[in-house]
Amino acid sequence: MTSDVIVERLRRLGLELPPQRAPRHPYLAARVDAGVLYLSGKTATLDGSVQFAGPLRTAEDIEHGRKAAVLCALQVLAGIEAAVGLQRVHSVLRLTGYVASAPDFVSQPDVVNAASELLIEVLGGAGQHTRTAIGVAALPGGSAVELEATIRLIPEADQ
Amino acid sequence: MTSDVIVERLRRLGLELPPQRAPRHPYLAARVDAGVLYLSGKTATLDGSVQFAGPLRTAEDIEHGRKAAVLCALQVLAGIEAAVGLQRVHSVLRLTGYVASAPDFVSQPDVVNAASELLIEVLGGAGQHTRTAIGVAALPGGSAVELEATIRLIPEADQ
């Protein structure tokens, strides 16, 4: 599957890859090691500005959290595209979804599902993943969600 | 060590592997990649229903948390058995223990120890692991504990 096909699938969903910029902080956006792509944590930002803030408190906040999760997933996809190209995703080894949560909010899976569903919808079988969903006290810049993804790549020679 | 020996060790401890079911959510229970087994996060559930709820608040809650950690560890073992068979565990590369915690509760290691001890007791040296223990705001369904495990497998030809 080429990167163009994936971007077209997003477009049909009314979505697009957000522009990437180098981290403002002293770390790498991505690293490839032994055929595995490690991506730095992605929050619900556009151009560095948080679009969906946490914490989530009640069931009525789930939809807000799902929008945050979709934006985080778009940031993951854009991070892959910038680092190696979306056509190189073989499989998602692990996705950790951190959800800024009040102590009574325990619907983290419903929130992170929005990210999981998008990855599978646009990447197909390559987007399937193991997952851990966690409710945390707070996230950088007040983001409602943060995603950490680790991805097995297709060897360049096999594309 | 065969899977039967491990199940028998559990039985002598009065424990058994909980039944596994496919995740209700859009992710994989497990994935094998390059000889490593990635398991999705495991909460303190039976048949999808949380048995030990958080958050933990005081030292008196440690024992409750340890029961949760044991059930999570049983879910990890059952997840391994369902994915590849317990006889294939070479070593546990990393265990992350998330403990739903009030801000004053800082005994996460005492809680996660119950999981660590069980893994070592039933898997022997193969159950030894590096570990990170974290206190979080809330966990899926209100679980008191969640475990994420990454496991090196014995190659199938070497069993």
Add this chain to the structure above:
Amino acid sequence: MTSDVIVERLRRLGLELPPQRAPRHPYLAARVDAGVLYLSGKTATLDGSVQFAGPLRTAEDIEHGRKAAVLCALQVLAGIEAAVGLQRVHSVLRLTGYVASAPDFVSQPDVVNAASELLIEVLGGAGQHTRTAIGVAALPGGSAVELEATIRLIPEADQ
């Protein structure tokens, strides 16, 4: 780069590797698998005693948190030295920085930056890393920060 050079760089910064001791708990301090070093979580402790407590609440706590992050980074470096020797660091695959945070504190990156900067200052390019910063409810022993590091090693034959 030899281990001595790295220790000397720390000395010029007025820092030194803290003494390591075996975990009091039933887990491994470190494990090497397939050329990757997995380190257990490191809190802001000396001889097992927390030096910088959380949670962080306001912007005025950032400096306190940065001191905690530096001590955690020193514990990571000391853990590498004890396990395999600092000269064997090829690259840091992933650094997860957990910051004990009140719900309103969202400057986790500013805190974890102190650890990122130290790793790069003393290890050079080998210290560069992908990163995830998270605000959590509480950490073991009340530590303000905990770091989890995963490191690619230089093969012993190539040193």
